[in-house]
Amino acid sequence: MDRVRAMDDDLVARLGRWSAGRGPLYLLLATRIRRLIDEGVLPPGSLLPPDRRLAAALAVGRTTVVAAYDALRAEGRVVRRQGSGTRVAPAALAPEPRVKETSNPLFLHLLEAPDDVILLSCAAPTSAPPEVARAYATMTLPVGDLGYHPAGLAPLRSALAARYAERGVPTAAEQILVTTGAQQALSLLTRLLVAPGDGVLVEAPTYPGALDLFREASAVLHPVTAGRDGVDAALRVMSRHRPVLSYVIAAYQNPTGAVLPSLAGRRLVETAGELGLPLVDDEVLADLAFSGQAPRPLAAYGDVIGVGSLSKVVWAGLRIGWVRGPAPLIARLARLKAIHDLGSDVPSQLAAVRLLAGFETIRARRVAELSAGHDQLRAELARWLPSWTCVPATGGQTLWVRLPYGDGVSFAQLALRHGVAVLPGATVDPLGASGPFLRLHFLADAAVLSEAVRRLAGAWEEYGDGGAGVSTSLGAAASLNAIVV
Missing domain, CATH: 3.90.1150.10 (Aspartate Aminotransferase, domain 1)
Known part of the structure; x- marks a missing residue:
């Protein structure tokens, strides 16, 4: 039953905003399922949920699902038989898939x-705040510079290292990798550290973009309750399963908003250090404290890989993120980033240097x-x-x-x-x-x-x-x- 439920859940997630359009609901639903079939997301022979179960999940009447399935059957995309349910039509009948999708598109x-x-x-x-436009308008582009800096511009790496030092985490510029947003930072870490079948410790619930990356990497997820209540379980997972990566959001956890108490954070960092396990702290939201100082970063307690971004404080369209970690790890990540894009764009990095100078405002x-x-x-x-x-x-x-x-x-x-x-x-x-x-x-x-x-x-x-x-x-x-x- 759990396997059937999980398969149904996966379809519901892949349907996404299927009803956000004009026209009868059954046609909108049929259109979205048709697309999943044509793209190969639902391969030939896939069993679709029964009418009533899918209707309950989508908060529609059963007749909506029946009509959608009937429309797809008339097109030859699904086969419906009494007693065996509704399945995607065999390869001989179904259109040739155009795209293979391996990760959850949520x-x-x-x-x-x-x-x-x-x-x-x-x-x-x-x-964007007005400072962004001013930073771009007043910048001076470098002369005689090819513009390829896989690890990031030196002034930006130094400015980010200085911000960590201000927060009680001494950091050298060589410990900073500039990325195209925090999402790329997590993607590079996943590609470098996680192989198919490897274990990854995650909070539950957690940031959906990270879950998509780990699932795309075919990782085995070890979920623990987010926040203070999950720390003991996290320590047991580290000891028993030795995950190749542990991913947490210590400050203003996404989505719960919880803040990991300092004592719990210290226990987590010390255990990861004793076992030699990489621990990633997603710090993207850490600067958004409503009053008082931001929580102390986990990196203050030991070896932690920090991931940050300007997207939540400044603007989502300013794609500047970073990884803070041991210099050897940063060098490996820079080589991997060079394969993908040769380095983040220079104007955005120059703008980020100026924005960091007036960051507190x-x-x-x-x-x-x-x-x-x-x-x-x-x-x-x-x-x-x-x-x-x-x-x-x-x-x-x-x-x-x-x-x-x-x-x-x-x-x-x-x-x-x-x-x-x-x-x-x-x-x-x-x-x-x-x-x-x-x-x-x-x-x-x-x-x-x-x-x-x-x-x-x-x-x-x-x-x-x-x-x-x-x-x-x-x-x-x-x-x-x-x-x-």
Whole structure:
């Protein structure tokens, strides 16, 4: 049953925002399934979920799924037989696949922006502060420089090393690799350190972009509960399974917003060091403390690979990220990066040097905006959806909201049809324990947040009217290789 459920969950995740379009729902669903078949994501012979189970997961009536399957059967893309279910048509009948997709495309779905849909699923600043334009307008490009710097421009590496030193983590420029965003940093680390079948320790839930990378690498996931409650389990995983990589978000964890206590963080770092296991701390959100100082980085307690970015404080479109780690590791990563792109673009790096010089002003402004958005979103949720619960955040960009009943996967499908895209917790939790949760960001302005909650309230009213039929959870879209400790 667990294997069948996980396979169904995978299809639900791959369907993405299938209903964000115009026309009858059954045609929209048929169109998305057709695309998955044509691209080879659903190969010939694949068993599709039964009508009722898929209808419950998508929060639609059974007739919608039946009509979609019938339309695909008429095209010859699926075969439906009494007693054996619905399957993708054999290769002799089905169109030739054009693309083979090996990883879960959930992360890409988060970046899509359908018309008239408020995107509360992708948490990143959508507008650049004025300092970005000024940095580009006033820069002087180098002369006599080929422009290929796989490890990054020396001034930027020095500036980033200085920021670590200011936070109590002495760092040399040789310990910094500049990347095209934090996503590339994680991708390079995964390519260098993880081979198919290797174990990777992850928090549950966690950042979806990291999960996609580990699954693409065919890693065996070892999920543990995020935050303080999962530290003991993480230490057991390290001792028993010796994962080749452990990935945590210690400050304002994505998606829960939790902060790992310093004592727990120290235990994690010391155990990883004693066992000689690479530990990656995703620091992308660490600068977004609403009040007081940011939490102490895990690297202050020992050998930790830090991953950072300017995308959350400055602008998502400024693709500047980095890895901080031992100089030999950085040299290996630089060689790997050279194979892929010969180095991040020089103008962005020059702009980043200037932005770091005035970073505190930019950070303070962004934090003030986020704090106001946090309070606005919580107030609107209390007004329109008082039965939903969430713990106030102390930093970061998101709220981790618990529904009083039902599950986030099926509700997210319904919310999309009301014009709001949200991230269901089950899709980012390899443990399968986040079914009733949603992640909502508060980066939008007050008017947009208010309208988003009003639409969510309309979706919730309809969801409640649906009764048990739409509250049946299909669980998390987790890897079948996940090991629960």
